[in-house]
Amino acid sequence: MDSSIANVGGSGDEGSHNFNRGRRTSYKRLSSAQTSRLERFFRDCPHPDEPQRLQLASEVALEPKQIKFWFQNKRTQMKNQHERADNTALRVENDRIHSENLIMREALKNMLCPSCGGPPCQEGEHDHVIQKMQLENAQLKEEHEKVSNLLARLMEKQMSPPGLQQTYIPIIGSSSHAPGGSSLNQEYSGNVSHDQNLNMQIMDGDHNSFGSEGIEKALMSKVVVAAMEELVRLLRIDEPFWIKSSTQDGKLILQHENYEKMFPNNNHFKGPNVRVEATKDSGIVSINSIQLVDMFLDADKWVNLFPTIITKAEILKVLEIGMVGNRSGALQLMFEQMHVLSPLVQPRDFQFLRYCQQIEEGVWVIADVSFDSYRQKKSFFHSWRHPSGCMIQELPNGCSMITWVEHVEVDDKIQTHQLYKDLIGTGIAFGAERWIMELQRICERFSCFYVERIPNHDCDGVINTVEGRRSVMNFSHRMIKNFCESLTMSGNLDFPHFDLENSGVRVSIRKNINPGQPKGMIIAVATTIWLPLHYMKVFEFFTDDRRRLQWDVLCCGNHANKIAQISNGIHPSNCISIFRPFIPKENNALILQESFTNPMGSYIVYAPTDVATMNSAINGENTSMLSVLPSGFVISADGEPNATLGAFNSSDIGKLGGSLLTVAFQILVSSPDGINMPDMDSVAAVNTLLTSTVLKVKDALNCNNMG
Template structure:
């Protein structure tokens, strides 16, 4: 790690995640019980009179009848003790006051939203008053700091004791930042609306829920600290990390969620590494949903922040507990994304050590239906233990302990998941190391004032677009999208499997500069190359001298590297390539490419970009006007190394055999190719793209000396 960090400094290239966006916090949403049961039909009444309820014969015109004061009094008395009476109570109450049970039910359905609306109005008033008070206090502090920060002498403003004054100003500044953050949280509560397309995972409806979540967080944190600090025999060493002794795991998990659901398997891995940054920096990233997602773009597809169970101390995040909904992905169109509702808890364990723990909250509050089965997985106490080493680095111990429905994972990917290489500790920690090295590169670039910052940001934008093309649910965001399966023969000789290619067409929105909306085709496929190490495939794909053999953009022409920016670990670079192909003008067509690799997998992603566009980005540092259609490769290990075989066998409960080919690690290769299409799309256009992909795969197979290729 240190060597990689030093290399980044020597190249003077760096990346910064210091500009964290505002937290999206909110509270006091729809009551959780209302979300479960629903209050259909509460508009059955006159909105201005809660004592009107309709008759119970929907086939006839609705009749309105005012309740008597005695009936209203009885209903209010029962509502004060029970807001959701069952059928038996409804019938008994109706008999007592002379109303049909269905009319009583409608009254309760009307009453609940009315009371909620009144409570929300009062709560909004209180929040507005609190916000005004905080803003006034903030302004007062600013004025006081301004007045006290200097002394006036002879019409000139002279500083008092410089060292003491500087220390006092730093303290005041920290306090002001805390006050501003508190004000922004309150402001977020007031202005939050339903504009978010994805709902918060859990809304805390009562003090009972909040207290139950706190107890769940404390119990989970205790278990996590045991997992993070114990060694053998709790953890069994492997060649690259550690796996949990499942006898210990079985003893710990029932106290949280009960017995493991039938068909679920366990994935429990632990890994430790040195990571650039202070403990405070890393905790700040993990506790900010936006920065967390930016730091793990290849793992976190999306995240929605829910309510705060406990705000803790804002300046340090100590004791902060928050609910989140996260969607995780693996770079292949064949693997479904994993969704989890989690509770995240950060705690200062001792003076230089933090714990950030995640745990599922599905089913812990007495819900009748267990969401874990619907979600397909449940996260047991997982996360990281971060120890500050006071030398610019931290020792990070990462744990992933999850139970998931094995039937949701395609057969060819089961070893990848069971060994933890898909979404296990090794993947998370390797992604964190790589992204922090990237951050160091961007920091150095900014400090030097050179033009590399714009290129690195451009590469980040390109990678984000590639992740979505490979694993993103395109149909959920593009109303005009269509998905088709195209089958083509790959390989030569006797073994010529028909591999499926996912063809997704969608309409790219026009730009503010006047570019029209275009029809885009995203073609992706995943193949298994048994006994072909991922490193061999990666080295071939990033070799610019051999690029013309498979690249559809260069068409067998020579490619020259104009320059590159090292982003940490050897092999991780952002390059600008040039071929002899032009777009019919003097403006050359360049290729922006990023190659990145770590122990969990590799990526080679590229996109064409005009020369004048590249110069504009380098000169201004602005990349917001650039639109990308990146293509490239994701290379994952297949989980079939010798060290993984016993682990796969021990963890899997599937009766179906896991695919094996010798005991040599192979590769899972995902290829994505994106291209603009004419509006009059024909089947022939898809056929042409499919044949180009087959041609490229066959070239790669020959070059890396893969014996066979099997479709995933």
């Protein structure tokens, strides 16, 4: 590099201008010391101001103008060097890409079509071949539709009860929203869902003769249209279909004789263990109707709406997406697993069609009806959903009025446990009232989630931001879902579950590799007991912070300090809490807990965690990958007719009626590297934890004289 100020010419007008302005100045070649000093200063400050130039000029014995021109020329020189380097790099990259392009062109010339094995089309012939294939495809679709419609009409004539066409009374608003178009209702005025023999006859016949996907879709459309027709009547009309029960606080129950006169229906299951459950209820929820419709049609949102009822859900196939804006006409085939959250009760699996229709302005109906594909040679489900679902009516205040009908048939081959016969037999466990109350609870939680500032009644000093509050609520909600899934004691298990000496204790073992839970072997153990106390009295015991040491082994016999609380409902005990247990020589342990209650049941779910994990949530970070392994308690009324389900006042707690308490623990017993199944000592240790906790609870509630 030339260190002479006069000889380092500027680039463009700036260099010439600077050189002319400094023509009258006496220039000389700079010494190495002067150059070194200028170079060091340039690295730190390539644009010196006037005071800096004056100071630098005095240090290197040059005039300020010389300093100014040197820096201008130096900047120009550096810019030119960078541009040359960039140009060189771009030229090399361009050559590389050009070479790769040539190689790919040669490869494409020798490439064969993966479908037919022939050579690819020439560039000039491509458009002609595409146009020809489109014409052929359109002709095939037209022929396929003609054959499908012909077969559908043939099956309808052969299988539809002839008397139903005379009893058809259209009450659905617009048939144009029905899947398959307006002609569907016109051509099919019978009620297929009431005669499920149509579905079964196809299954029993030669299914290869009707193996077209178009035929099945046409059948699905007919089934849901008929199901919608039946459901709307059941939703809008009480008598003569529904009568008030004299033993269940006036709840609506189905009058089967009147129902079957209007909707002749052969039972789906045969045998002495078949049971039909039909309930109806209504209520107001604080959520917008369109939002609610969208959640019903999304499997993940559906599980999030009902975490204590739905443990699994999946959309198997989307047949119609519905109209933009209101989803009217949406039709999809779904799977779901329902559970009553006790290891003593088998979960219920359903494969069903879900159909959404806006029947009038501001009113939607979501209809569910079980459906077995005729490509299935045998149905593996022991539960069958007759037309069920809900009507969603938009209210002016942003809320919605929900009317729910739940109508199922169950083949109870595994006899219901004695403790749950009343709860299930009266429709409390899986009935419409439970769906409504759980929806109301979760909508209260949504309202608390979207608050714009932290409420005054929440504990201050730990969770200081709305983002942190929402993150902790998301973390806790995932904890609830994990706990509810663990109580099925089946499904996705690497090892079989077994009964410990017929004691009522259920144990399952699984190897977890999924994120969000500790990796390794996990033992889940649970049992359900009956207590001669009202369920609210039991719930109040578990939510009393002063009595936590009486049942929580994580407290080591000491009190736990509540350091934060988040309200997530109207009831004061519907909240999320963070506890710091007093454990000698341990300052890193925390407990995340969520408790909530409604007349259908109460829950206390908690999980140990550490300070770093909880700080991530409190700081508003994404909690979906944070590890959590919850345990907890589920409390419900025992289903006796004299039990006061809706009691929240202390004056009602003394009324007759016992409660069912489910106790469940999940314990990590080996690291991710553990490859062997835990031995019986590990199982026995977890069982000992469960039984000792049950004894402590009985003793604290003065129920220790029970068997």
